[in-house]
Amino acid sequence: MKAVEKKIAILAPLRSIEQLAREIVERQELNIDVEYVNENNFEEVTRKKIAEGKEIIISRGGIANRIREVSGLSVVDIEISGYDIVRILSKYVHVNKRLAFVERPEIIRNAKKVADSLDLDSKLYTVNRISEFESRFEQAMNDGIRIIVSGSWAVQYDDRYKFFEEKGIVYDVLESGEASIEEAIEKAIELYKMTVDERRKKEEFLAVINSIDEGVISLNTDMDVKTVNPAALDILGMNEENIIGKKIFEFNAGNVVKALESGINKIGKVGSIEGKEIVFNSMPILIDQENQGFVVSFQEVRKLQEIEHKVRMKLSEKGLVAKMSFKDIIGESDGIRRAINLSRNYSRVDSTILITGESGSGKEVFAQSIHNSSRRKTKPFVAVNCAALAPSLLESELFGYVEGAFTGARKKGKTGLFELAHTGTLFLDEIGEMDSVLQTRLLRAIQEKEIMKIGDDRIIPVDVRIIAATNKDLLDEVDRGEFREDLYYRLNVLRVKIPPLRERKKDIVVLAENYSDYLCGKYGFKRLVIDDEVADMFEEYRWPGNIRELQNIIERMVVFNQDNDMNDLDMKTLIIQSFEGRGRQRQEEIEIDMSRSLEDIEKQIIQRVLKEEKFNKTRTAERLGINRTTINRKLDT
Structure with a gap:
């Protein structure tokens, strides 16, 4: 909301309106500028507000119209409500004098009705331009009017105000009350929101047409070009200055013009524009069934052929991609x-x-x-x-x-x-x-x-x-x-x-953990922990199926790991069963070569017993009468 309020300023033509506006802004904690302006400074103040980024001005009467004329900004008028008029006129109920309203019709449109309801003898003198005020005042005085109710025109200039006093004329100012100012603020905020929304829609529209590689041109009912996207400029070989505002007839586009003149949708038509073969679509812009213009989208035939070729290539390449690095x-x-x-x-x-x-x-x-x-x-x-x-x-x-x-x-x-x-x-x-x-x-x-x-x-x-x-x-x-x-x-x-994997012992556990983490993440499973004993089993196994076999066993372990009743022994049994008949030599096939060193013979015996005990180092140590540390040390030599 604060960002919205920063775009609004109140330029009050009366000190009373300025004061009321400041009180409202302070009380409601609004981030809206309030300044007093008159005929002498309103242009300068308006320019300053534009430089500050203001987009909506709240003002009243002739000053509001003048700001609208010189700035091009959106201006919200502070209205004079029926209550404001009653409040001003009630003081003249028992005064036996004729009363005149001298103001713009939009400001005093309800004044006569209120005056009549209060049995006041009144007359309206409408003003359309500031230059008419003095003549209307003269006319009212010549008509015997002794009370003039108007806006801020005379109040802003002491000599004018004194002029009425010298003539014995009561000059009263139509002041807007607090409710009218609050209403104007609400309208300004809503107007800015609508402006931003329209701007957003426009930017979205431009982003869409500017991002497509089809040429897009919009025309009014007189066939003048109103909008053109970069693709259209590229196809036509022109810049925006040379096409906006020109009539479509000025371009060599006979088939397109005929399609537009028909007033009906044309889809996928072949034509030419500026000597280039195109495929185009044309359709009228209808608002409440009234034709407001046309939209033409088009593409070069050559470009379409190139796109078709790329599509065919992509279709043929489907799946022909290397995913790994x-x-x-x-x-x-x-x-x-x-x-x-x-x-x-x-x-x-x-x-x-x-x-x-x-x-x-x-x-x-x-x-x-x-x-x-x-x-x-x-x-x-x-x-x-x-x-x-x-x-x-x-x-x-x-x-x-x-x-x-x-x-x-x-x-x-x-x-x-x-x-x-x-x-x-x-x-x-x-x-x-x-x-x-x-x-x-x-x-x-x-x-x-x-x-x-x-x-x-x-x-x-x-x-x-x-x-x-x-x-x-x-x-x-x-x-x-x-x-x-x-x-x-x-x-x-x-x-x-x-x-082969058996020659990459230091990688086996890392590969196993990586693949298990991938599977657990993919299926939302609890993490598989590979303890030292399982790691030892993996390192001792020969892996004839290499990484593919490792992945199969890990996937099996990940699935069984979700069973809460499964203990470590069950998991190791699962691994042994997976190894069964794979990568293991039969005991009778192993012969001890007595010509080898004692260390090699010990290692060979430990490996044989370890395999016979299903890679259980505890049972292997018990059979050989040594501890697990000794097994690890001798296997590592």
Whole structure:
């Protein structure tokens, strides 16, 4: 409210109004300026109020009209109420003299009725301009009027006031009472709120039309341009000064003009304006079913074609995004840090990369991270698992096909993954499973940077960065004749080896806690605590399924952890059951090599018993007749 009040000022043409206004403002704790003005200073004071940011002025009578004329501000009039008139006229009830009202009609419109009800002999002398006051006073005096009731015109000038005294004329001032001033203040506050609301609506409207890439022009009924947005100016190649106020006929826009003249909505019409092909919509602006103008929105055909092309590209890229980056790779072990540092370096170039590692070790995470650190990060990332598809299906996925290429082919053909990955990255997971025929086509695509769709004879150039991954020893596959040697060397330009989880012992618990916290946060579960004994079990396990297996076990533990009846022993039993038959050697397969050092033999025996006791160090210590501290020390040597 205080912000509203700061925009309002009361410029009182009478000292009595000034005094009353100050009392009201002080009593109601309003933040409204009050100043006395007269014919000599009202312009100067008004300019000062404008400089102070005032937007609404409260005043009365001729001064109010003059402020309205010179400032362009909104002016709220302090009315003279019927009560104010009764209060002034009641003193003349028993005076046997004719009485005249000399004022503007809006101020004294009820004065005659009040005077008649009080049986006063009265006459109205209406004034429309300040220059008419003196002539009306002369007329009233010539008519034998002895009492003149008017506004502040004479009070502001001592010589005028004395003039009436010398003529024996009683001059009484129509003063506004407290209620009238309070009402004017209320009106001013409401008016400012309405002004702000209208301003907000206008700004919202302008923000909307200025933010869209369609051209928008509004016209009045005479076809004059009233509003134009930046997009329209851009399409027309004009600035605002050259178009506002001009008639639409002045622009080469025959089809548009005809649509407007029809007076009905036109949607999706093709036309031209200033020689540019456009698609436009036009509609009349109707207020109470009366046409108040028109709105035309339009877009260049060329721009629409560009948008269509982008939409098609976006649709084809849907899902072809790398979501992971190096910050998502958790671990501080030497092996994983070395792999990350190598990969960061490799991301700077476009050379082909071969990522090796066991199943579940995170090869695709590295591939996505390399892509997202490369200059191709804003381009498509397309991944395909070469082991998941039959050779013939994989070929059609990679290279695409034309209509009628084979039985069951799509009517309009299919875009291959090489094309979808154009300017981006193609990730070939489990490359070692690709058959020899497809290996030959892949080699050519990598070497020549061009492909040919199945059933087509056209060559399509492609710019694709290849990242391949495998859990096999490809050199061994080359020796056995299962993998092309030339393709191997083409893929193995840069190489990253992802260490298995069992070689990242210091990372296991961190990975487990991170994933459990993620799951608990996702489902709102209570936090899973991984104690030292569970941590030891994790570190001793071989993790043949690597991070994927760890995540599966953690998810199982998180779910069972919500069971309040489940104790630590139950949780460890769950872990052991998860390990059952995985990553453990049978006792009979372990032979002690007596040629090794005593420390190694002790460690081997402890490890064997530890596994037989389901990784329970307490029971292992009891069987071996040593304490847990000794077990930990000997395992760490």
